[in-house]
Amino acid sequence: MDTIETTFRKIGSKGLIIFERDGTLLRRNIPSRDLTLGDVNNVFVQMLQQLRQKDFRFGFISDTRGMKARTQGTPKFLALTNILDDLLRVRQAMPDFWMTWDKFPHAGEDHLGTAGARTLLRAIEWYGVEKKEGMLVGSTAAGLLAAGKANITCIHYSHIGGDQLDHFQLQTNSPEITAIKWLNTEIELNSP
Secondary structure, eight states: OOOOOOOOOOOEEEEEEEESSTTTTTTOOSOOOOOGOOOOHHHHHHHHHHHTTTEEEEEEESBBHHHHHHHHBHHHHHHHHHHHHHHHHTTOOOEEEEOOOOOOSOOOOOOHHHHHHHHHHHHHHHOOOOGEEEEEEESHHHHHHHHHHHOOOEEEEEOSSGGGGGGTTTOOOOHHHHHHHHHHHHHHHHOO
């Protein structure tokens, strides 16, 4: 089990949406590079604001990757989490929780899928919701495997972001906006 401190709050009151942080809130960098505030998916944050207004519970799960791509470490992970928490608080999209996988899962490794499932179930238990009220929005095969083992609803969100999206930010029909609209619809259709 990781030694990372998990943050649990009780802000929302409907269901429980667990987002994999990387690939949703933070765009995946291709090629991999250091993270910057420009890597925060602003369209996704707008969707989080709408979920908060509808009183959904939501939060983020991730490995312990810090502020530099391909780095591991508690101090960098905590620094990034604090920055993201402050940013989302200011934008009225503060999450109910931040947590890390018990052990970051890798696709195809059954024992790690089970560890990932335990992590998801820990959040469900803490909030006292039924499994049918919980869902994972994941971008990795390992996260999807963990959701399957936990027997909770899973939405596979595979929109690849990064630098190539910068020129779409002012267009209302950008691939990013289309992907977030699809994700928002899927969340609402699968919510209790």
